[in-house]
Amino acid sequence: MPIDSSHGAGDEVLLMGNEAIARGALEAGVAVAAAYPGTPSSEIIETLSGFARPGKLYVEWSTNEKVALEVAAAASFAGLRSLCVMKQNGVNVASDFLLHLVGSGTRGGMVLVSCDDPGALSSVNEGESRHFARLVEIPLLEPADFQEAKEMTRWAFDLSEELRTIVMLRSVTRMSHASGNVRLGELPSAGGSAAFLCDGPVTDAERGPMISAPVIQKHRLQQQKVAQALKRFETSPFNAYEGPARPELLIVTSSACALYSREAVGLLGTRDRVGILKLGTTWPIPPELVKRSLAAAGRVLIVEEVLPFLEEQVKVLAAEAAGEIGIKTIQGKNDGTLPMAGELNPDLVACAVAAILGIAPPALPAAYCDTLRQYAALAPRREQTFCPGCPHRASYWSIREALRRDGRGGFVCGDIGCYAMASLFPAAGFHTAKTLHAMGSGTGLASGFGKLGGFGMEQPVIAVCGDSTFYHAAVPALINAVHQQAGIVFVVLDNSGTAMTGFQPHPGTETNAMGDRAPVVDIAALCRAIGTEVAVGDPFALRETRETLNDLLERKGGVRVLILKQSCALSPEKKGKKGFLMRVDEGLCRGDACGCNRLCTRIFRCPGLLWDRQAAKARIDEVICAGCGVCAGICPVEAIRSEEAPRL
Amino acid sequence: MTNRTLPRDPYNIVITGVGGQGNVMASRVLANMLVRRGYRVTIGETFGMSQRGGSVMSHLRVSQKAVWSPQIPKGRADLIVAIEPLEAIRVLIEYGNPGVKTLVNMRPIYPVGVITGESDYPEDGQIRAAVGELSAEAWFLDATAEAISLGNPILGNIVMIGAVAGLAELPIDGELFAAVIGEGMPAGRVEANLRAFAIGAAAAGKG
Ligand code: SF4
Numbered sequence: 001m002p003i004d005s006s007h008g009a010g011d012e013v014l015l016m017g018n019e020a021i022a023r024g025a026l027e028a029g030v031a032v033a034a035a036y037p038g039t040p041s042s043e044i045i046e047t048l049s050g051f052a053r054p055g056k057l058y059v060e061w062s063t064n065e066k067v068a069l070e071v072a073a074a075a076s077f078a079g080l081r082s083l084c085v086m087k088q089n090g091v092n093v094a095s096d097f098l099l100h101l102v103g104s105g106t107r108g109g110m111v112l113v114s115c116d117d118p119g120a121l122s123s124v125n126e127g128e129s130r131h132f133a134r135l136v137e138i139p140l141l142e143p144a145d146f147q148e149a150k151e152m153t154r155w156a157f158d159l160s161e162e163l164r165t166i167v168m169l170r171s172v173t174r175m176s177h178a179s180g181n182v183r184l185g186e187l188p189s190a191g192g193s194a195a196f197l198c199d200g201p202v203t204d205a206e207r208g209p210m211i212s213a214p215v216i217q218k219h220r221l222q223q224q225k226v227a228q229a230l231k232r233f234e235t236s237p238f239n240a241y242e243g244p245a246r247p248e249l250l251i252v253t254s255s256a257c258a259l260y261s262r263e264a265v266g267l268l269g270t271r272d273r274v275g276i277l278k279l280g281t282t283w284p285i286p287p288e289l290v291k292r293s294l295a296a297a298g299r300v301l302i303v304e305e306v307l308p309f310l311e312e313q314v315k316v317l318a319a320e321a322a323g324e325i326g327i328k329t330i331q332g333k334n335d336g337t338l339p340m341a342g343e344l345n346p347d348l349v350a351c352a353v354a355a356i357l358g359i360a361p362p363a364l365p366a367a368y369c370d371t372l373r374q375y376a377a378l379a380p381r382r383e384q385t386f387c388p389g390c391p392h393r394a395s396y397w398s399i400r401e402a403l404r405r406d407g408r409g410g411f412v413c414g415d416i417g418c419y420a421m422a423s424l425f426p427a428a429g430f431h432t433a434k435t436l437h438a439m440g441s442g443t444g445l446a447s448g449f450g451k452l453g454g455f456g457m458e459q460p461v462i463a464v465c466g467d468s469t470f471y472h473a474a475v476p477a478l479i480n481a482v483h484q485q486a487g488i489v490f491v492v493l494d495n496s497g498t499a500m501t502g503f504q505p506h507p508g509t510e511t512n513a514m515g516d517r518a519p520v521v522d523i524a525a526l527c528r529a530i531g532t533e534v535a536v537g538d539p540f541a542l543r544e545t546r547e548t549l550n551d552l553l554e555r556k557g558g559v560r561v562l563i564l565k566q567s568c569a570l571s572p573e574k575k576g577k578k579g580f581l582m583r584v585d586e587g588l589c590r591g592d593a594c595g596c597n598r599l600c601t602r603i604f605r606c607p608g609l610l611w612d613r614q615a616a617k618a619r620i621d622e623v624i625c626a627g628c629g630v631c632a633g634i635c636p637v638e639a640i641r642s643e644e645a646p647r648l
Numbered sequence: 649m650t651n652r653t654l655p656r657d658p659y660n661i662v663i664t665g666v667g668g669q670g671n672v673m674a675s676r677v678l679a680n681m682l683v684r685r686g687y688r689v690t691i692g693e694t695f696g697m698s699q700r701g702g703s704v705m706s707h708l709r710v711s712q713k714a715v716w717s718p719q720i721p722k723g724r725a726d727l728i729v730a731i732e733p734l735e736a737i738r739v740l741i742e743y744g745n746p747g748v749k750t751l752v753n754m755r756p757i758y759p760v761g762v763i764t765g766e767s768d769y770p771e772d773g774q775i776r777a778a779v780g781e782l783s784a785e786a787w788f789l790d791a792t793a794e795a796i797s798l799g800n801p802i803l804g805n806i807v808m809i810g811a812v813a814g815l816a817e818l819p820i821d822g823e824l825f826a827a828v829i830g831e832g833m834p835a836g837r838v839e840a841n842l843r844a845f846a847i848g849a850a851a852a853g854k855g
């Protein structure tokens with residue numbers, strides 16, 4: 001139940017961390033919000049799009065994070081408050097512009113929200129965006145609960161506007177995707193008006209051009225802004241200490257780790273021995289405040305995810321202030337007290353605290369642990385795979401068949417989206433996909449592989465790319481491949497939306513983030529315009545797709561494009577509607593006696609197809625089967641029968 | 649109305665299932681009911697890739713006084729609500745303790761490895777034995793079968809939430825459920841949800 005306009009000021013509602021951030025932006029009067037979808041950040045823009053209204057709030061899903069940041073910056077330059085949202089590695093994409101934006105400064109309050117993913121719960125990296133705040137020298141805030149996520153976002157706009165610099169707010173999956181009580185504040189009523197004042201000299205922050213030069217002068221100015229931010233941080237209510245006046249152990253922490261720390265200290269029953277300094281303003285850390293806490297403490301433990309970001313700051317501070325506060329032992333990541341990779345949880349923190357204090361960590365009764373051990377292996381793993389009815393399963397099936405027939409050891413360069421599962425879980429992609437890196441990198445890698453023929457490399461190369469990824473970062477790589485005449489087959493897995501993150505529109509869809517109609521940037525037309533031949537097919541037509549692929553693989557020359565178009569099984573137009581009613585003809589299915597060696601269930605592996613052990617035959621699970629009809633084309637004896645489902 | 653104090657504070661609930669079973673919706677509905685009763689609730693969710701057949705788990709922390717971490721410490725669940733039997737065992741192994749109560753929907757969803765014959769799905773009897781031995785009290789329901797009889801297997805999640813109310817551990821009931829579910833759901837769908845809730849409440853009812 002996301003927030004909508006029916007909720008008013010003073011109401012206490014259950015909000016997801018991302019919804020709380022969105023609400024904070026609304027209460028701050030945000031006028032423009034731009035983002036590229038990425039788990040765990042996407043719900044922020046989704047929430048805001050429900051509030052979009054002409055002259056009040058403009059929301060867009062931009063083609064990538066750098067463009068999103070530029071779009072948001074333009075609004076700030078024109079005096080409006082703007083928000084830009086991305087997942088952790090999105091900041092890498094946006095960082096070139098970010099660096100220069102810090103040089104030029106901002107006008108209307110501008111906030112960059114980055115949602116990091118410690119533990120890589122839904123990422124293929126554990127990158128940490130906090131380091132960008134230090135790298136480009138901008139104030140960094142980290143909320144530690146849901147109410148704070150809202151308040152802090154709101155305040156971030158004020159701070160940005162006061163300092164005339166972008167402010168970064170960092171969340172993590174366990175905050176963004178968790179939910180809790182939030183008391184709502186007022187929404188401003190007046191809309192903003194935009195004008196870019198640019199008739200002044202270069203040094204005029206309010207009326208001059210927005211550029212990062214003169215560089216040294218602007219750089220110094222930024223450092224003054226950060227010093228100004230520090231003054232605010234020293235007295236900020238987002239930094240709080242709880243615990244005894246002279247704690248035996250001081251925990252310095254931020255974000256979700258503050259909740260883990262509190263829980264750990266409670267579990268161990270050590271509230272009278274351990275104090276917790278929760279920092280909400282984490283770059284730069286406020287030195288006076290932190291020094292006071294350090295001075296009162298015996299030992300110090302820094303609890304944070306993932307790299308020792310606070311730890312290094314605290315250590316520098318402690319070294320500089322050693323004369324004043326004495327020499328402190330500071331533990332955390334560097335000495336291995338807490339792991340430097342993966343996410344934390346209350347148990348890891350409790351074990352660390354217990355070890356430091358020399359007490360036993362919390363444990364269950366021994367008899368119960370024995371029973372646990374007895375059943376530990378009972379539950380088989382639940383491997384992730386494509387949804388029943390997913391077009392990607394069909395596409396990879398055809399790629400597998402085509403590469404087998406081709407016989408030259410060809411492989412697929414994977415990319416980011418649901419279809420990345422083919423690289424992550426080899427069985428999902430029938431062991432065809434062999435690389436996986438950043439958005440669009442499959443195409444760039446293929447462009448490189450495609451030039452290695454001169455060194456004797458004969459393996460054919462297929463790059464796959466989703467529709468959203470195509471616009472995001474594959475286009476420059478594809479242009480490169482065309483111009484360099486790299487010999488590759490480029491397959492667009494077009495499922496008509498950003499499926500992985502929940503069907504956000506992109507330049508290929510007919511509507512935009514606000515639900516308005518938008519012109520479609522046609523992938524096929526764009527590919528043709530840069531000089532490639534383009535075939536378009538339906539991945540559910542297995543035989544045709546396989547034949548087309550083999551034909552493209554055999555052709556000599558540069559880039560050959562195949563667009564496989566079929567919408568995602570979970571897309572609103574398909575979800576819950578079966579195209580076909582499926583059944584396995586028990587008379588035809590030869591079961592274990594068939595030479596196929598259970599091709600349907602062992603290799604194709606759609607969860608809608610079961611292997612019935614008793615009957616030793618395949619069977620359809622009607623609850624799971626999405627009725628795509630594809631498996632009918634898998635069985636060599638045509639035992640899997642499809643019948644068109646009645647239209648409802 | 650059952651009593652309004654929690655058996656423990658925080659009261660820790662794990663709702664678990666497989667992507668597509670309505671796990672997230674179940675946790676939101678239950679949490680919204682409790683927020684309406686004036687509690688502070690934290691839900692921790694892992695649903696990044698969950699729609700694609702993986703295990704899903706929501707942690708609910710219910711408290712009168714504080715915001716708790718979105719992750720329940722290991723071995724600290726008070727109540728486990730499993731919409732799928734295998735997930736009940738998985739969660740018990742990590743979060744079970746001698747005091748935990750467990751509700752299990754017995755309709756299996758087979759992992760891909762089981763479908764392909766690479767691994768075995770435990771038998772009904774093994775599941776009951778494991779859940780029984782690892783829980784202080786356990787209930788086994790046919791929530792999916794009930795939901796199918798109501799016209800939609802997805803309602804199995806609401807049958808399970810009804811069962812939570814039936815335990816009378818938490819101050820929630822059908823009236824409160826009706827108020828929460830009515831928000832933002834077309835009236836046509838509300839009726840089936842109310843019936844699913846009532847079926848679950850009766851199935852786990854203490855009389
Ligand atoms: S969400 Fe769509 S694209 Fe992703 S695995 Fe499922 S069906 Fe395939």
Ligand code: SF4
Pocket residue numbers: 388389390582606607608609620624625626627628629630631632
């Ligand atoms: S028709 Fe076959 S391939 Fe399609 S969802 Fe059903 S079982 Fe899976």
